[in-house]
Amino acid sequence: MNAPPEPSLRERIHAFLDDVDTILVFPTETTARYWIADYAYCSPRHALFLNRILSWDTFRGQFLPKKTQKPANSTIRHLFAALFLESEKSKSLRWFANLSADDSNTRFLPSIVAALPQLVLFSNLQHHERSTYEALPAALRHDIELLDESYRMFLSERELYEPLFEQPSIEQFRHREKVRYLVCFPQLIDNFTQFYQDIGSPAWITTTLEEYGTKPVTVIQYPNALMELRSVLRHIRILLEKGVSCDEIAITAADLSSWRPYLQQEASLREIPLAFIQGLSPLDYPGGALLRKFRDVVLRNFSLDSMKNLLLDIAFPWKSLDIHRALIKRAFQLNIPTGSTNARNVDIWEKKLSIKTEDTELLEFYRNLKAKLVQLSRSTTIQALRITLNVILDSLLEPVWKQQENSILAFCLDRINDLQNAMAACRIESVSSCFSLYLQLLQKTLYVPQVDDARIPVYPYRLAAGIAPTYHFILGCTHDATSTVSGVPNSFPETLHDVLAKQKQDLSAIILSVFSVSGTNVSVSYSRVAFDLSSSLAPSSVIEQGSIQTFNERDFNTLRHKDPLYAEEQLWHDDVGGFDGNLRAFWLQKRWFDSAERTVFTEPSDDFAIRKAPEDVVRHFSSSDNLFHISPTSLDMYSTCPAKWSYRYLFNVDGGDTYRLLPLDPLKIGNLIHDIYQQFFKRAAALGPFRKELADTYADVMNEIFERVFNRYRVSSDSPANAAYEYLYHQYVRQIPAIIEKELNQYPNNIVIGLEFPFRQPYADQGYLLEGRIDKILGLSESESKEIVVIDYKKSYTLRRSQYDVESSGEGRSYQLPMYAKVMEAQGYSAVEAAYYNAQEAKFVCIWKRTEDQRKTELLKDLDSKLKAMTEGLKSSDFIASPSKNHCRNCPYRQLCRRRYAFR
The missing domain is CATH 1.10.10 (Arc Repressor Mutant, subunit A)
Incomplete structure (x- = not known):
């Protein structure tokens, strides 16, 4: 005859509770509450006195001395x-x-x-x-x-x-006759043996369920953590669709802090409702994160990054978000890296915002914000802390916020009362850095949002060992995540563990064994590669006594083909095989598709980047002289991509503002170099032809101008941080004057015909007007010769001379110098040479020389064809994009054009 089946964990615990003289003690409050609810709902009696089940902390507390303090x-x-x-x-x-x-x-x-x-x-x-x-x-x-x-x-x-x-004592405990206490899973309780001995080992306290800590464990091994997580969630999704209720399912994560964000993300995609039993610090929610950002701004001396993180966070219901945005935008424009909380140091925010009257409102807002946050950080009493914090919140936030965030903020503010009560109990009236201490307390406090609907509980490791849901999934059970050592302080380095070997007790195998029976259908799993791509090992106890089962790829694929998210991915690849025809899209998938249908899947009614614009669009940018005004920059942009030109010149969309604080602004440095060269060559021209005999004089003039311009830049509102300025100064104090020697060698005895020479040259018969400014025009002799050289200064220059070769494709070619030559020849000159001067490398790059008339002719011919193409394109309202890998790589208008669309 076969032996009767072994009773389940639920049956054994219910049998204990059926005896009214038995009180059960569980290792954790979570386990105790679980069995109270389970017995009330699932036992025939459907009722239980709450004092019939205790947590270990509550039970042990009854043996401690009662004190008046x-x-x-x-x-x-x-x-x-x-x-x-x-x-x-x-x-x-x-x-x-x-x-x-x-x-x-x-x-x-x-x-x-x-x-x-x-x-x-x-x-x-x-x-x-x-x-x-x-x-x-x-x-x-x-x-x-x-x-x-x-x-x-x-x-x-x-x-x-x-x-x-305090030490427990049997004399402190009031024991009722006939009542026995059963301590369940005693091996999970730290120092239980010592406690039992200390109170004299009374017979009315016994232990039970110890055998569940010795059972071998089978762990399922996955290649990586994402596969493990998705496999489990797909299984849970199927259970929910079959009608299994949320309270019959439980999830335990061995390393919940690492798994939590991935669990939340993947579960929300699959409409799996989760309830995390262990809360987070209120500072990890927007309602509390605001307080942390107040502190960070002060700790970081009002750095631009910390100000941006605070003032531009749209999770908060700001009263004056427009002012916040204006302040941060102005900080980028003025290159403000940080402020100061020290009165003896210069606050760069105040310094630069004080220069122009139009910044007065921003300056006043900054000063008020700074004063309040500094006062908050330096508060020493509860009254000062509470008043200052309330003033800040009232001045910055609207009273209407999401209910959950309002509740979290109210929870945080209530903790001020806890600090006040503690200070009163300690007879302390003030403490330095009261706000910092308050945030430390909030960081150690856990907040669990209240939920009304049914959700699947998610437990941290060890907390739920000993529960018994119908389905229990224990995830991420690697060796490190399941390692649990008792008797050694957690906050001390592992080097002390060997010293404290006698006190150390390794509970890793016992806890994992209990978990393996904590449910009717239990799945224990781990993966060889974690979310952070680090390698992981199976628990040592499993390797020694249990077994490792490699995940079943066939079952994995079966589950995957029942996942609407995976089905959508495959359908985008035109793979429709192997899927359940009755798959139902998740709500989020429907919302995504509805949104996509209204946006990226729907062509705009007026998409000028894919088809020509209406002909009357031309009137929006044609001038009163009925000519198209074309600059070198606009010609280069239209030749590269007409759509890019339309966004910049037709719609006036500024694509250059990235809102990144650069240590040095390239545009401002370029203007600085131009200013120095213009002033220098103007002074040099007054001395006659540019000749080697005056080299020392030129050097003195250049040094004088360089120092004056750089000193003016240092005290201007656009100046960078001191360290960046010093770097810039020492870099260019050698590079900028180098032009003297280079030009004396390249163009000796030249005369300056024009500096920053403006031009507006109409070509009425061709329908356009060329306009711009030439950096420098040189005459090659003092005679009446009309031969000139056109030069443009560049901070740095990345184009190559070979890009202007006749046989080259012309890809990336700029038509700036050819346009200068065309304009000057219309005025009677002959541009026999055209060159860029690279200030960073101190060298001239000639795109044609005096002996290369044919090269120049071909480039001017190419220029005319580009001007004709642009003019005809503008007349016909042709702004169709010309996408390519090179054109689109750094284009700021990619999300408007979408011809080579990518999220950025």
Whole structure:
């Protein structure tokens, strides 16, 4: 006869609860609450007294002494750490802090707070395991003893006590007759054996379910974490579609902090509702992140990045978003990298915004914001903190916000009361950096948003060991993620683990074994490659005792073909095979498609980039003289891509503003170089022909002009940071004067005919007017000869002379110098040479020389064809794009044109 089946975990726990004289104790509050609800819903009795199931913390607390003093809590520990770091004693710290740093409170306070709960462990070592204690680093022992003495004195002076220091005693517990306590999964409870011995091992406390920590575990191995996650979510999606309720499914992530964002993203795409049991810090939600950004702005001295992160975040309901945008835009224009909170230093925001009257409103806004945020960061009392914070919020935010974000912000503000109560209990009226301490408390506080609809619970590892849903998926069970060591402080380096080997207890295998039976259908899995592409190993206990099962590729593909997201991907590739014909698109997919139909999938009614514009468009850019005004830049742009020309000149869309703060603005540097050269050659021309005999004089003139222009630039509103200015100065103090020697060698004895020479040359019979400005025109002798050289200055020049060869394709060729030559020849001159001067490399690049008449003729002929093509194109309203890899690579109008469309 076959043996009866082994009772399930649920059946055993329900059987225990059927005995009214039995009280169950579970390792965590989460497990206790799970079994309260499970017994109430699933047992025949459908009812249970809440005191029939306890968590371990609640049960252990009944054995602790009852005191009249107030207990210390996390807020009080933070207060102690803040006061301790301000005291003289803290200067002798050698392990936890280095107080030579200015921001010691901010940097080292968390490590001090984390050490306080561990003091009792080290105290026990000192008194009972002296040899082990002496093996610890001397610096650590010194700091532990200093902290222990200071913290106990702090508590004593304020009539407080630390619950973590109290030892359990059987005399403190009120035991009812006939009641027995069953501690479930005792191997999951830290120091349970020691506790049981300390209270005298009473017979009415027994343990049960220990055997579940010894069962071998089978783990499914996936190639990578994304495949693991999607496979599980596809399985869950199928279960939901079959009618399985959310409360019958549970997910546990061994490394929830790493998996959480991917879980949220992938689950939302598949319409799988999740409820994360472990909350996040309220500072990780927009409602609380605002407070962190207030602090960051001050800590970073009102840097442009921190100001941008705060003022341009549209998650917040700003009252004056237009002013925020105007301020940040102006900061880019004025090249403002940072401000200052030190009154002795110059605040670049105030300095540059004070120059022009049109910036007065922005300057006033900045000053008010800065004053309030600095006052907030320097508040020392609760009253000052609360008043200043409320003033800032009232002045910046609209009262209407999303309900959840309002709730989170209200939760954060309520924590000020916690800090106030703790300060009152500690008899503390003020503390430096009150706002920073407040944010530290919020960072350690967890906020769990309330949800009303049914959702699948997602647990962090260890918290849900011992529950029993119908389907339980335990994800990411790598060796590192499942490693759990008890008896060693978590906040201390692993180098101490060997020293504390006697106290160390490895619970990794036990916890994983319990998880493997925590449900009717349990799936334990891991992947060899994590989301960050690091390699992972299976848990060592699985390798030694359990088994590793490679994921079934056939089952994986079956699940994948039931996923509407994967189906959509394949349909875009014209692959329609292997899919379930009854697949239903997710709501998000429908929303995406509806949006795409209205935008990218629908041709604009007037898409000038793909078809010619209406003929009457020409009147919007034709001049009163009925000629098309063409500059070298506009000709080059139209020749490259007519659509790009239309966005810039017809629609006046400025594509050059990237809102990136550059240490040095190339455009301003170019203008600086032009200014120096213009002034220099104007002075040099007054001395007669440009000849080598005056080289020293030219050098003196150049140095004088260079210093004057650069000094003016340094104090202007456009000046860069000091370090960037010094770099620019030392780079160009050698490069700019080099033009003297280069020009004396290239064009000796020349005379200047024109500097920054403006031109407006009409060609009425051809329908256009050429306009622009020539940097320099040189005559090659003092005679009446009309032979000239046209020169254009470039900060740097990337084109090659070979691009102007007759046999070349002309791709990327600029028609600037040929246009200059055409205009000057219309005025009776002969441009026998045309050259660019590259200031960065200090050399001339001649696109044709005096002996290359045929080359010049061909280039002017090519210019005429480009001008004719542009004129005819404008007359016919032809702005059709000419996309190519080179044309579109850095085009700022790609998202308008969409001929070679890509998200950027």
